[in-house]
Amino acid sequence: MAKYEGSCHCGRIAFEVEGDISEVIDCNCSLCRRRGALLAAFPRSALTLKTPESDLGTYRFNRKAIDHRFCPDCGVSPFSEGKRQDGSVMTMVNVRCLPAVDLSMLKVTAFDGASY
Numbered sequence: 223m224a225k226y227e228g229s230c231h232c233g234r235i236a237f238e239v240e241g242d243i244s245e246v247i248d249c250n251c252s253l254c255r256r257r258g259a260l261l262a263a264f265p266r267s268a269l270t271l272k273t274p275e276s277d278l279g280t281y282r283f284n285r286k287a288i289d290h291r292f293c294p295d296c297g298v299s300p301f302s303e304g305k306r307q308d309g310s311v312m313t314m315v316n317v318r319c320l321p322a323v324d325l326s327m328l329k330v331t332a333f334d335g336a337s338y
């Protein structure tokens with residue numbers, strides 16, 4: 223499995239995520255369409271924060287089931303966290319925040335988040 227370094231723009235938030243990224247989601251929900259994220263799903267345990275958790279801003283909307291994490295300084299949203307229906311905790315990582323990922327090589331799948 224590959225390991226990717228990730229961060230917000232200013233570096234206040236830095237993390238590592240382990241797993242394979244081949245397919246990403248381009249979600250059309252009211253948040254994603256504005257921030258332009260390309261998302262890849264991982265178990266939350268695959269993500270290791272290298273900066274203090276207290277530096278993470280949290281934004282919730284709609285059913286407030288997902289914690290959308292962002293940097294209070296530069297405003298970039300590197301990942302979101304939430305529970306699946308089976309209770310497992312997952313994270314959706316914005317692969318645009320993983321500099322080693324070649325975005326042009328990814329298979330991008332449209333996801334109709336607006337209908338949820």
Ligand SMILES: [Zn+2]
Pocket residue numbers: 230231232233234235293294295296297298
């Ligand atoms: Zn930042």
